[in-house]
Amino acid sequence: MNNPYYVLGYDIGGTKVAICLAVCNELNEDGALIPARIIASKRIPGGSKQGPDTAVPQMKEAGAELLKENGVEIKDLRAVGVCAPGPLDVLSGEMLVSPNMPLWDRVPIVKELENYFEVPVKFENDANGAVLAEYLFGTARGKKNAVYLTMSTGVGAGVIVNGQLVTGHSGQAGELGHNILDINGPQCGCGMYGCFEAFCGGKSFEDRAKAAARADENHPLRSIEVIDGDIDKLCVRVIRDAAIAGHEEAKKWWDEFCMRLAQGIGIAMMTFNPEIVVLGTIAIHSQELLLNPVREYLPRFAWKEMRNDCEIEPSILGTKIGELAGVAVALYTD
Ligand SMILES: [Zn+2]
Numbered sequence: 001m002n003n004p005y006y007v008l009g010y011d012i013g014g015t016k017v018a019i020c021l022a023v024c025n026e027l028n029e030d031g032a033l034i035p036a037r038i039i040a041s042k043r044i045p046g047g048s049k050q051g052p053d054t055a056v057p058q059m060k061e062a063g064a065e066l067l068k069e070n071g072v073e074i075k076d077l078r079a080v081g082v083c084a085p086g087p088l089d090v091l092s093g094e095m096l097v098s099p100n101m102p103l104w105d106r107v108p109i110v111k112e113l114e115n116y117f118e119v120p121v122k123f124e125n126d127a128n129g130a131v132l133a134e135y136l137f138g139t140a141r142g143k144k145n146a147v148y149l150t151m152s153t154g155v156g157a158g159v160i161v162n163g164q165l166v167t168g169h170s171g172q173a174g175e176l177g178h179n180i181l182d183i184n185g186p187q188c189g190c191g192m193y194g195c196f197e198a199f200c201g202g203k204s205f206e207d208r209a210k211a212a213a214r215a216d217e218n219h220p221l222r223s224i225e226v227i228d229g230d231i232d233k234l235c236v237r238v239i240r241d242a243a244i245a246g247h248e249e250a251k252k253w254w255d256e257f258c259m260r261l262a263q264g265i266g267i268a269m270m271t272f273n274p275e276i277v278v279l280g281t282i283a284i285h286s287q288e289l290l291l292n293p294v295r296e297y298l299p300r301f302a303w304k305e306m307r308n309d310c311e312i313e314p315s316i317l318g319t320k321i322g323e324l325a326g327v328a329v330a331l332y333t334d
Contacts (some may be wrong), residue, residue, distance in 0.1 A: 002027055005078040007036070008063050009326020011126065012084040012109075014100060017059055021066050024078070024331065035136065036331055040070050041323050049085070051103035052095075057149030060116045078122045081330030083322070087108060089169030093123050094213075099189075122329050126150075128165055128174065129325030131158025134278045135326045138317040145274045147265075148315075149176065152281040154189070154204075155197040155264070161272055164334055168297070176199065181263050196314050199260035202236050202282060209234045220249035236282055244289060257288040258293035265294065268303020269310055276311045280321070283314040301312040 004026045006014055009148035011018040020041040026034045042065070044058050067074060078285025085095050095101060096158070101121050109300035113121045122130070140146035144163040150156035155177030159166040167175045177197040185194025189201070198204050213221040213231045224242045227233035236257075265277055281289050292311055298307055319322060 002033070004076075005328035006067070006072050006076050006113065007078055008066065008080045009323065009328070009330050010063070010080070010113075011129070011322040012055075012072045012095075013047045013126075013322060014049060014085070014259055015045070016047045017055065017062075018042075019044070019059070019062055020327050021067055021070055021072065022327045030075065036327060038323070038327065040066055042066050048101045048104060050110075050182045052107040056107070056109065056112055058133075060113065062119070063113075074117065075118060077119050079119055080117055080322070080332040081129070081326045081328065081332075082109055082113065082121060083121075083126045083325045083329055084109070086125035086127075086172075088123065088125050088171070090125075090167070093121070122332070124165075124325075124329045125156075126322070127156030128158040128167070128323060129329045130156070130321050131160055131278075132165060132328035132332045133317060133321050133324040134315060135160050136331060137309045137324050138321070139313050139315055140276050143275045146276050146278065147176070147268045148271060148272045148278045149264070149268075149278070149281040150203055151261075151283050153243065154201040154304060156270075158275075159268070159272055166272075167301055168333075176264060176268055179267055180262055196260065196264040200257060200264060205239075205253075205257060206235050207213070209239060221253070221280075221301065223247075224250060225267045237285065240286060240289060255293070258290060259297050261290070262294045262297030263301050265312065266287045266298055269298075269302040269306040273306055274310055274317070276313060278313055278315050280315050284318055287314060 002025055004023050006039045007022050009020040021037055022036045022038050024036045042062050044062050084095055085100050095107040095109050096105040110123050126294055127150055134140040134148050135146055146160045148158045157174050157176035159174040161174035178195045181196050182194035182196045186198045187193050188195035210231050210242040213219045239253050241251045243254035
């Protein structure tokens with residue numbers, strides 16, 4: 001006899017909180033076990049920007065509503081998972097204040113939700129949630145050694161080794177985005193210089209391109225046709241497309257992006273010997289335009305013994321990954 005049960009997943013983002021209800025442990029028509037199936041989701045607009053006094057009560061209410069609307073009794077709820085942008089105090093279950101979360105100073109989100117739902121509440125940063133989502137539902141399914149890089153505004157990273165999420169002594173491990181690739185490199189949002197994210201985070205890449213173009217009225221990036229002289233339109237996609245079309249300066253920028261991404265992936269390969277590296281947003285939009293040059297550069301950064309065994313793939317979960325991350329955190333047991 002199998003007993004289906006339910007989990008709720010929360011993904012706290014800068015502009016919204018996504019909540020997702022999943023049923024777990026069902027059998028399909030052939031009697032095979034389905035680990036988890038998403039049955040409903042909701043979004044609360046506002047997210048972390050509006051502060052905990054407003055957001056936390058809304059999160060409780062919306063979770064309870066989602067259960068009610070789907071006929072789920074609270075006794076059938078087994079666990080809740082919460083993902084949020086770091087830094088977090090995972091051990092105490094508290095959100096910490098940061099430039100992205102200025103109002104969330106030591107907010108005991110785990111205790112708040114545990115008291116409300118009376119089930120275990122698990123808590124991870126969003127990149128760790130994302131690697132768990134890839135591992136349970138996505139491109140890394142069935143692979144016990146996986147690295148996930150968000151490749152969006154920043155380079156968030158999550159690592160699974162031998163089927164276990166790598167968390168480290170105080171829950172901070174796996175910050176591959178802040179490995180230093182060049183001590184003389186550009187300053188990162190974290191304050192250090194030459195981080196992987198300073199080269200390959202979408203925001204940092206775009207900020208650097210815009211600053212370079214602004215500093216020189218004859219800068220060749222200004223001549224990219226599609227921006228029509230508007231430096232604010234320089235972005236990863238525009239520079240990539242101009243590079244592919246043969247724009248010489250754009251080619252230099254895109255080539256550096258691909259080389260630094262290969263360097264970052266090479267470090268991950270040499271450190272963790274993964275069987276798959278899954279890449280988020282920019283890779284989902286760029287596919288082989290990004291992956292081919294990265295694969296060409298990789299022999300400079302990782303042994304063939306590591307490369308031969310390791311796929312590099314864009315995420316198939318796409319924008320759904322946030323919702324699934326909360327559910328994955330709820331389901332994951334170490
Ligand atoms: Zn950094």
